[in-house]
Amino acid sequence: MKKFSLLNHERIPMHEIMAEDEISSVLKQYGIGKEQLPKIKVNDPVIKEINATVGDVVKITRINPTSGKSYYYRLVIE
Amino acid sequence: MDKIHSMPKRVGAIKFGLISPREVRKMSITPIITADTYDDDGYPIDMGLMDLRLGVIDPGLKCKSCGSRAGECPGHFGHIELVAPVIHIGFNKIIRKILRSTCRKCSKLLLEPAKKDEYLSQLNTLKEIGHLPETYVNEIFKEARKAKNCPYCGEEQLEIKFEKPSDYIEDGEKLTPTEIRDRLENITDDDVRVMGMNPETARPEWMILTVLPVPPVTVRPSITLESGQRSEDDLTHKLVDIIRINQRFQENREAGAPQLIIEDLWELLQYHVTTYFDNEVSGVPPARHRSGRPLKTLTQRLKGKEGRFRGSLSGKRVNFSARTVVSPDPNLSINEVGIPYEIAKHMTIPLKVITSNIDILKKYVSNGRLIYPGANYVVRGDGKRVKITEINSEELAEKLEIGWTVERQLIDGDIVLFNRQPSLHKMSIMAHTVKVLPYKTFRLNPSVCPPYNADFDGDEMNLHVLQNYEAMAEAKILMQVQENILSPRFGGPIIGGIHDHISGMFLLTRNEKNVNKNDALELLRKAEVRELPEPMGYDEVGDPFWSGKQIFSQILPKGLNLEFSAEVCMKCDTCKKKECEHDSYVFIEDGELISGTIDERAIGAFKGLVLDKIVKEFGTTRGSQFIDDVTKLAIRGIMRTGLSFGISDEDIPKEAQVQIQKSLVTAETEVSKLIAAYEAKELDPFPGRTLDETIELSIMQKLGKARDQAGNIAGNYLGLENSAVIMARSGARGSMLNLTQMAGCVGQQAVRGERIRRGYSGRTLPHFDKGDLGAHAHGFVKSSYKSGLNPTEYFFHAIGGREGLVDTAVRTSQSGYLQRRLVNALQDLEVQYDRTVRETRGVIVQFKYGEDGIDSTKSDYGEPEFVHKVVKSVTGKEVV
Numbered sequence: 006m007k008k009f010s011l012l013n014h015e016r017i018p019m020h021e022i023m024a025e026d027e028i029s030s031v032l033k034q035y036g037i038g039k040e041q042l043p044k045i046k047v048n049d050p051v052i053k054e055i056n057a058t059v060g061d062v063v064k065i066t067r068i069n070p071t072s073g074k075s076y077y078y079r080l081v082i083e
Numbered sequence: 084m085d086k087i088h089s090m091p092k093r094v095g096a097i098k099f100g101l102i103s104p105r106e107v108r109k110m111s112i113t114p115i116i117t118a119d120t121y122d123d124d125g126y127p128i129d130m131g132l133m134d135l136r137l138g139v140i141d142p143g144l145k146c147k148s149c150g151s152r153a154g155e156c157p158g159h160f161g162h163i164e165l166v167a168p169v170i171h172i173g174f175n176k177i178i179r180k181i182l183r184s185t186c187r188k189c190s191k192l193l194l195e196p197a198k199k200d201e202y203l204s205q206l207n208t209l210k211e212i213g214h215l216p217e218t219y220v221n222e223i224f225k226e227a228r229k230a231k232n233c234p235y236c237g238e239e240q241l242e243i244k245f246e247k248p249s250d251y252i253e254d255g256e257k258l259t260p261t262e263i264r265d266r267l268e269n270i271t272d273d274d275v276r277v278m279g280m281n282p283e284t285a286r287p288e289w290m291i292l293t294v295l296p297v298p299p300v301t302v303r304p305s306i307t308l309e310s311g312q313r314s315e316d317d318l319t320h321k322l323v324d325i326i327r328i329n330q331r332f333q334e335n336r337e338a339g340a341p342q343l344i345i346e347d348l349w350e351l352l353q354y355h356v357t358t359y360f361d362n363e364v365s366g367v368p369p370a371r372h373r374s375g376r377p378l379k380t381l382t383q384r385l386k387g388k389e390g391r392f393r394g395s396l397s398g399k400r401v402n403f404s405a406r407t408v409v410s411p412d413p414n415l416s417i418n419e420v421g422i423p424y425e426i427a428k429h430m431t432i433p434l435k436v437i438t439s440n441i442d443i444l445k446k447y448v449s450n451g452r453l454i455y456p457g458a459n460y461v462v463r464g465d466g467k468r469v470k471i472t473e474i475n476s477e478e479l480a481e482k483l484e485i486g487w488t489v490e491r492q493l494i495d496g497d498i499v500l501f502n503r504q505p506s507l508h509k510m511s512i513m514a515h516t517v518k519v520l521p522y523k524t525f526r527l528n529p530s531v532c533p534p535y536n537a538d539f540d541g542d543e544m545n546l547h548v549l550q551n552y553e554a555m556a557e558a559k560i561l562m563q564v565q566e567n568i569l570s571p572r573f574g575g576p577i578i579g580g581i582h583d584h585i586s587g588m589f590l591l592t593r594n595e596k597n598v599n600k601n602d603a604l605e606l607l608r609k610a611e612v613r614e615l616p617e618p619m620g621y622d623e624v625g626d627p628f629w630s631g632k633q634i635f636s637q638i639l640p641k642g643l644n645l646e647f648s649a650e651v652c653m654k655c656d657t658c659k660k661k662e663c664e665h666d667s668y669v670f671i672e673d674g675e676l677i678s679g680t681i682d683e684r685a686i687g688a689f690k691g692l693v694l695d696k697i698v699k700e701f702g703t704t705r706g707s708q709f710i711d712d713v714t715k716l717a718i719r720g721i722m723r724t725g726l727s728f729g730i731s732d733e734d735i736p737k738e739a740q741v742q743i744q745k746s747l748v749t750a751e752t753e754v755s756k757l758i759a760a761y762e763a764k765e766l767d768p769f770p771g772r773t774l775d776e777t778i779e780l781s782i783m784q785k786l787g788k789a790r791d792q793a794g795n796i797a798g799n800y801l802g803l804e805n806s807a808v809i810m811a812r813s814g815a816r817g818s819m820l821n822l823t824q825m826a827g828c829v830g831q832q833a834v835r836g837e838r839i840r841r842g843y844s845g846r847t848l849p850h851f852d853k854g855d856l857g858a859h860a861h862g863f864v865k866s867s868y869k870s871g872l873n874p875t876e877y878f879f880h881a882i883g884g885r886e887g888l889v890d891t892a893v894r895t896s897q898s899g900y901l902q903r904r905l906v907n908a909l910q911d912l913e914v915q916y917d918r919t920v921r922e923t924r925g926v927i928v929q930f931k932y933g934e935d936g937i938d939s940t941k942s943d944y945g946e947p948e949f950v951h952k953v954v955k956s957v958t959g960k961e962v963v
Contacts (some may be wrong), residue, residue: 020174041926072935083212 100284158299184227190269421526432626510534587717750789790830794823832883
């Protein structure tokens, strides 16, 4: 059976693991700690697909007609 | 008075557990052994239910336990030693699960040791993440239940049947609470942990009661009636029952009564304890008062809308509020609210006395509470509140000095909050400016009905008087009616012209109508227009006249440019725009209405584009002024021509009636042809439909078309000179469908979107043949409302009408519950100054409000951007 990548589905926005310095700049921008970020489970299909591990922060880029591009950050949890 | 300044603290954790018999005895101040409450002298009996050590409720007495007075003494618990254990009705579900998953002989959890360890570690991880273990624990129980034999002692496990309300039957024999308790007692602490409970705070055997706590008298105060007779609380009654049975049980057992009697008494004790906790358990007849009223026991106190949680803790009663019937007053501004003198005299605003207001406040105080405007209280410099009476008013006015506070009555111009329930959106509470008026109702401008969803068929509304300047300023900036003209729901106006306002503007602005000077001044009298424009022309006598469009233009702000299709637009294939022969293309240039008719699309609530543009471009103040002006102008406009509707407005000429009849007859014959084809099995089914569905659908379709056709024929004969057509086409009220039903044909009555089929077997009514599929036999109403319905039609119409009523009733309760749940889930979310949405812990929910940061109120009818329109307004060119 042919395997499909979730990431190619048009309804799934781009997920990428963030670099440490990128994370700290985001946290600084919002004045928060890592635990105040929205969460995503490590067993989420997309997280499995990009091989993120607990403690990583993923950056989600959503494209929509009202804002063009918008970014969302989620902390990977158990 | 020494104030205790306490730091606000965050609740670290809340722990729930079961109360153990030991704890009950420890917190108890006395055992309760007698069922009697008072002796012959009316003195509470020691160790009775009203024992003085349980707390005090009578003022003046001191508590025997703590020495404090009534009101200070919180009350103290007692306890009843139950002769035999009984099941706590609230724990049946978990008791059942535990019994089924533990061994009937050795009470071990029916799982292999390795499995237990695995489950335990999984439970611990769940706890660490902060997840609820409930679903997982259920899985464990399910797994344990599967065992046929105990893995430890090898005992065969028997099925345990649970019977409502609290019987456990194992292999045909009822388990007594004592037996159940023994089994639960023998479960090891380690097994309890695997079952998701903490044995230190919740041992399973504590779910079987051996001792019952007796709540303090402060929880169940008795009332002394006027006759001097005492009336006890329902809980006390119930406790009396429990003690009585408990005593009888004990006596019988000591006397060695037969097993049968003991069992009966045991069951009775179980019944009383059950109803003491919950008097609405299914399968248990509710315990009743002597009068036959069911007792309100513990669960009933907490549960439901008037229970402790929703009624006493979440619900609050407030001071400085008023409530009365609302009625309309089109002469008020939308920002105003009319308040009766009686209410204004009772509502007060506290004002600090300062040099600049001392004179006027002195006047208020000397007026007292009876002469309006006056004052009801003063707070002296030493903080003492003095009531102003007729006797002391002059004296107090004399003594009034700076630093005192005067609670003066409500006067014109004060800011108050006005509310109508159900408060479903933010526009359900808005700030209004007070206008004190005679008579006894709150008055409001009919234009603000849509946001409150109010009408004047007896609706009541609430008023709240703000008590300080900070609150008033905040209300004025954020909550005043004019700040809420635009709704965040769809980015358009929710306040605007309704009903007659729309008909009025329609009559005034449609086509060229000549208005003489007298009428022009009369029309514009209420608006702040003091100069008439250049007349459109002069009549044969040489008197000037103006057009209705010119009159309307006078209340438009200069610099307003707008074009759109009006509600009356015929939706022609090619729009001729300004040259529209139906006068339905609105074109406004620099505040001048050049062409088009003003109707719902221009000034209506929810749709009004002119309103929308004025509020967005010229500000809320200009917007509110425009609404005030347009409504007043419209009312004058409708009165100039008059608009009435009567039964003769539904008259259609003879030839039209004949035409309608003809088209209905044709439809009927077509339907019978379809039926004939169906019965001859010649009908082709629609794709994916059965033959029965196909015939129903085709009949429905045919008859629907027939009704529309009848409507069109009627519509052709009812022109725009008909007032009902004016109302329907301008969007003021009603629709062309309503008119069709009145003048042409009511049409098919439906239940759940299908033709009416219920009733007798094979037919709806005995008037029809069995299996008749014809139009009349299944709820097609051929008559119009005007011509009148025949008896069968009338009956079908009632069926269809009732479904509508039931639907609305069901929908409101369902959407109300949905709203409650949504609000409870979202109430703590807040948009911060950095535009993130966060909850109370500071955890981010959205990084930008709505992911795009758009305030829908400020957007153009929900459109995300406005740049294209700005470019067009500046350059006059459409850009892509």
